Amino acid sequence: MSTFFLEVITPERNFYSGEAECVIFKSIDGEMGVLAKHAPTVTTVNVGPLRIKNAEGKWTEAVVTDGFAKIMPDRVVIMTDTAEYPEEIDINRARAAKQRAEERLQKQLSQLEYMRSKTALARAMARIKATSK
Template sequence: MPTFFLEVLTPERKFFSGEAEEVIFRSVDGEIGILAMHAPTVVAVDVGPLKIKADGKWSEALVTEGFAEIMPDKVIILTDTAEYPEEIDINRAKAAKDRAEERLQKQLSQLEYARSKTALARAMARLKITNPK
């Protein structure tokens, strides 16, 4: 299967860098799958799973908001956070989920509401990726 160069970068680290056969992630318009020779485009990345197929094997991680630049021979994903399931602190994610749900029960400004919804989405995604079913 043809490959392309994939880089997943966060402000703290180079999360992934290497050849990939396929990458799947959630964009703001829905899930998107990328193969070699994809048409050039830029998309907004949304909170959700990141699936990478390299050397015939799939690995899964979590990414949060960001952007992806897609070219026929290279994909660069710039994201706020990228984590493998084993890097996620489940207790911390549960506490974040509870805090976000509590904040959403209160009367909030539009900005506070949007931030709470985003925090809840991140916490739920972290919990889901650590316990896929």
Template sequence: MSSMLLEIVTPERKIYGQEVNMVVAKGIEGELGILPNHIPMVTPLRIAAVTAKVQGQKDHVIAVHGGFMEVRKDKVVILAESAELPEEIDADRAARARERAEARLREARQEKVDFHRAEQALQRAMLRINVRNRDI
């Protein structure tokens, strides 16, 4: 089976770099499945898990907190605002962040709370919890 290079980088460091058979990511228009020799494209990404499929191995799941994905014939580069591997995620901290974000969203109806910012914080916390739990 043919493969392509997947690189996930943030402003701080390279998170992931490996030959994969398929990449599944969530763009603003929906979920994308990228195979080798895909038509070149660039798309913004949502706060969501990116799955790297490698033949004969367990799927690699990475928490990607927004950014852009560039697809070339033999390479996919994800430039993420931030990203985390499952083993880097502190499940307790993510659960506390989810609770704080949910509380801010409840307060948003009564007070001047930035609803969009609280919603994004909740999405990031839920993503961390889901990616961490998927790896257990």
């Protein structure tokens, strides 16, 4: 199968850099899969799982938060706020964050606070789901 060069970059580190056969992530329109020779596109990346099939055919899963992806026929660059492998996630911290976000959503919030709480809840849920596999 054809490959392309994939980079996943966060402000803290170069999370992934190498050849890939496929990458799958959540975008504003739902899950998006990218293969080599994809039409040039720029799209959002939403909180959720990131699945990478490397050049040897092995799948790797991670969790990413909001960002964007620049897709070209031979290269994909995903820039996101955070990216974590399941083994890097502190499950107790993720559960506590989920509980705090749910409690905040029960209160009357401004629109900005509501959106922040929804984002925090989505991030916590993605982390918990990634560690449960």
